[in-house]
Amino acid sequence: MATISQISGWGNYPEIAAEIHTPARQSLQQGIALPSGYGFIPRGAARSYGDSALAHRVLSSRCLNRFISFDNDSGLLTCDAGVTLGEILTTFVPKGWFLPVTPGTKFITVGGAVASDVHGKNHHLDGCFSEFVTEIIVQIGDQVYQCSRQQYADLFHATCGGMGLTGLITQVSFSLKPIKSAYIRQKNIKTSCLAESLRVFDEYVDSQYSVAWIDCLATGEALGRSIISVGEHADQGALEPHQAPKLSIPCHFPDFVLNPLSVQAFNFLYYGKEKAGPEEQLLHYNPYFYPLDGIANWNRMYGRGGFTQYQFALPKTAGLEGLSAILDRIAKSKQGSFLAVLKAFGKHNNNPLSFPVEGYTLALDFKINARIWSLLNQLDEVVIHYGGRLYLTKDARMTERFFKATYPRWQEFNAIRDKYGATQLYSSLQSQRLGISR
Amino acid sequence: MKNILIFGATSAIAEALAKQYANDGHQLTLFARNEDKLALIEQDLRVRGASGVACVSFDAGADDCIAKLQRQLADIADPIDICVIAHGSLPDQGECQEDVQKTLSEIQVNGTSAIGILTLVANRMEQQKNGAIAVITSVAGIRGRQSNYVYGAAKGLVSVFLQGLGQRLAKSGVHVLDIKPGFVDTPMTAHIEKGALWAQPEKVAEIIYKRIAKKSHESHTPFFWFFIMTIIRFIPTAIFNKLKL
Numbered sequence: 001m002a003t004i005s006q007i008s009g010w011g012n013y014p015e016i017a018a019e020i021h022t023p024a025r026q027s028l029q030q031g032i033a034l035p036s037g038y039g040f041i042p043r044g045a046a047r048s049y050g051d052s053a054l055a056h057r058v059l060s061s062r063c064l065n066r067f068i069s070f071d072n073d074s075g076l077l078t079c080d081a082g083v084t085l086g087e088i089l090t091t092f093v094p095k096g097w098f099l100p101v102t103p104g105t106k107f108i109t110v111g112g113a114v115a116s117d118v119h120g121k122n123h124h125l126d127g128c129f130s131e132f133v134t135e136i137i138v139q140i141g142d143q144v145y146q147c148s149r150q151q152y153a154d155l156f157h158a159t160c161g162g163m164g165l166t167g168l169i170t171q172v173s174f175s176l177k178p179i180k181s182a183y184i185r186q187k188n189i190k191t192s193c194l195a196e197s198l199r200v201f202d203e204y205v206d207s208q209y210s211v212a213w214i215d216c217l218a219t220g221e222a223l224g225r226s227i228i229s230v231g232e233h234a235d236q237g238a239l240e241p242h243q244a245p246k247l248s249i250p251c252h253f254p255d256f257v258l259n260p261l262s263v264q265a266f267n268f269l270y271y272g273k274e275k276a277g278p279e280e281q282l283l284h285y286n287p288y289f290y291p292l293d294g295i296a297n298w299n300r301m302y303g304r305g306g307f308t309q310y311q312f313a314l315p316k317t318a319g320l321e322g323l324s325a326i327l328d329r330i331a332k333s334k335q336g337s338f339l340a341v342l343k344a345f346g347k348h349n350n351n352p353l354s355f356p357v358e359g360y361t362l363a364l365d366f367k368i369n370a371r372i373w374s375l376l377n378q379l380d381e382v383v384i385h386y387g388g389r390l391y392l393t394k395d396a397r398m399t400e401r402f403f404k405a406t407y408p409r410w411q412e413f414n415a416i417r418d419k420y421g422a423t424q425l426y427s428s429l430q431s432q433r434l435g436i437s438r
Numbered sequence: 439m440k441n442i443l444i445f446g447a448t449s450a451i452a453e454a455l456a457k458q459y460a461n462d463g464h465q466l467t468l469f470a471r472n473e474d475k476l477a478l479i480e481q482d483l484r485v486r487g488a489s490g491v492a493c494v495s496f497d498a499g500a501d502d503c504i505a506k507l508q509r510q511l512a513d514i515a516d517p518i519d520i521c522v523i524a525h526g527s528l529p530d531q532g533e534c535q536e537d538v539q540k541t542l543s544e545i546q547v548n549g550t551s552a553i554g555i556l557t558l559v560a561n562r563m564e565q566q567k568n569g570a571i572a573v574i575t576s577v578a579g580i581r582g583r584q585s586n587y588v589y590g591a592a593k594g595l596v597s598v599f600l601q602g603l604g605q606r607l608a609k610s611g612v613h614v615l616d617i618k619p620g621f622v623d624t625p626m627t628a629h630i631e632k633g634a635l636w637a638q639p640e641k642v643a644e645i646i647y648k649r650i651a652k653k654s655h656e657s658h659t660p661f662f663w664f665f666i667m668t669i670i671r672f673i674p675t676a677i678f679n680k681l682k683l
Contacts, residue, residue: 003628022628027474028481066482079485091461091486244644 011049013306024063041428042164044109050396051429075176081111097176100132111169116393117161117354121209124346130160133174140167158416161354183237184288194224201344216340242286248296309394311363318386337365352409400435446525450624454643460486469496504554523573534588549592572615620663
């Protein structure tokens with residue numbers, strides 16, 4: 001049964017009315033009955049930021065929320081696509097297993113992790129989520145495809161990073177990795193400029209996890225000053241899972257709360273609180289990987305109008321020059337964000353729409369206001385000039401021309417959708433805007 | 439490891455609660471009508487780490503369900519540590535008014551079937567001298583309202599029964615908990631438009647899990663329903679009868 005709801009992505013922009021269907025399994029043997037009709041988009045936990053999980057007809061994976069099997073020897077987990085990463089951690093951390101790749105929130109579904117081909121702080125060594133996936137079951141209308149690198153390999157690769165446009169992911173098999181403790185040995189390194197930040201990434205290339213918070217309001221010689229956090233799974237410490245968040249933002253903040261001054265003050269204090277000289281500390285995985293998960297509904301801080309995240313990747317060759325050009329523009333605009341996260345990417349994979357390219361990625365949050373669009377258009381020019389691209393999972397505004405220039409394999413992606421009859425059945429506001437759906 | 443019985447185990451709240459107990463490694467016996475769905479849930483609970491999962495066919499609408507249950511319970515080893523009763527259906531009030539059979543069968547599904555289970559399980563626990571009983575009733579059972587008083591009456595019947603049962607069993611160390619959820623976003627309420635007062639079944643299950651552990655006696659879930667229902671309870675009848683609630 002369908003219900004009508006107002007829905008939006010995590011950025012609360014844009015918002016539309018949609019017909020929500022929640023397909024469920026009826027038995028161990030039978031497939032899942034999907035509603036008939038065209039133009040559906042699968043939707044998991046609604047944590048993509050923009051309009052990639054928005055359409056007037058939505059297939060919610062909310063009722064596909066069960067584990068199917070787990071192999072204690074290999075760590076291979078098979079589960080429904082609507083199971084969240086948080087649930088996996090709750091169940092498997094006490095048994096000594098961890099996610100092979102995790103983004104900055106655990107409140108996403110496994111299906112979403114595949115469709116966005118998410119990356120984490122270990123991308124430079126381990127690649128995207130899909131590297132650990134052995135099999136995906138994709139349902140296109142009544143047709144069920146058991147895809148892997150051997151079988152329906154084209155559909156497998158198109159589905160990883162395919163933003164739900166290849167059909168409904170119903171089930172995923174992927175391997176967890178063994179851990180001895182729920183804790184991370186973390187070290188923070190403070191850098192005084194961008195060149196130093198990039199050097200530190202190179203220096204710590206063998207560290208399992210690395211990520212930088214970058215002060216995007218610093219200018220001149222301090223441009224790109226950062227706090228780089230590197231980490232390894234600890235051997236000591238209990239295998240205890242995370243607890244539910246204790247803090248919650250109860251309502252949308254009024255618009256004046258986040259302004260250039262308050263953001264500047266935050267950046268200044270955040271950079272200042274870190275002592276010079278790296279000291280190792282033991283940190284639970286929850287604050288280490290998911291600092292923002294500690295505050296439920298933190299997206300409401302940006303007010304009713306919402307926000308957008310601009311996450312781009314630049315090839316390694318463009319590194320210092322390209323990042324400097326972008327940081328410079330942001331600092332001058334004074335539209336800088338609370339959270340600017342820099343990360344070094346490893347090798348690109350073979351999925352046509354997977355985002356990472358070997359080099360660097362920077363993610364910036366911007367509150368939606370009248371001036372933001374022209375700044376982002378300016379940043380687009382720099383990104384395209386240096387051969388970069390934007391992350392579809394965060395995007396709500398890139399143009400068709402920009403997308404097609406920066407994701408050259410989009411035609412191959414569409415040919416696979418055509419071949420399996422998914423083109424008419426699945427589309428989103430984003431796929432229509434980008435000219436992926438015809 | 440605890441031995442836990444769950445009635446209406448395919449309901450969204452019960453399934454979410456069972457997942458928590460499975461994560462803790464307990465032994466679960468699931469009672470429900472839809473055996474296909476039970477098989478899916480069993481598979482999930484085993485992966486989570488339940489030390490055992492048994493599925494038992496139970497149809498609260500069948501006339502012989504309690505007679506059958508008496509035999510089924512004989513196969514369940516002592517002690518029964520926790521018994522959760524979560525089955526129910528939300529009838530259309532208009533249909534009930536037109537059809538006396540429908541009214542009576544809804545009273546059976548939501549009311550007397552639970553009384554049957556409670557009577558059997560309470561005696562077992564009283565002999566054991568320990569155990570916990572948690573029943574999902576409803577805020578609808580606090581005051582009858584024209585929009586759903588058949589459902590409300592059945593739930594209210596169970597709530598009053600639980601008050602007496604709790605008092606009796608307190609003497610043998612058995613804990614009785616009456617859970618009164620407000621609006622919960624589950625398949626049972628799929629047809630109703632959702633607003634700010636609606637809670638997710640996982641959230642409600644988490645509250646129940648904690649309340650059972652804390653041995654509290656009554657829980658409006660989420661808590662704000664206590665205030666809403668207190669207001670509704672104290673509206674004078676002369677005014678209440680003019681309202682549309």
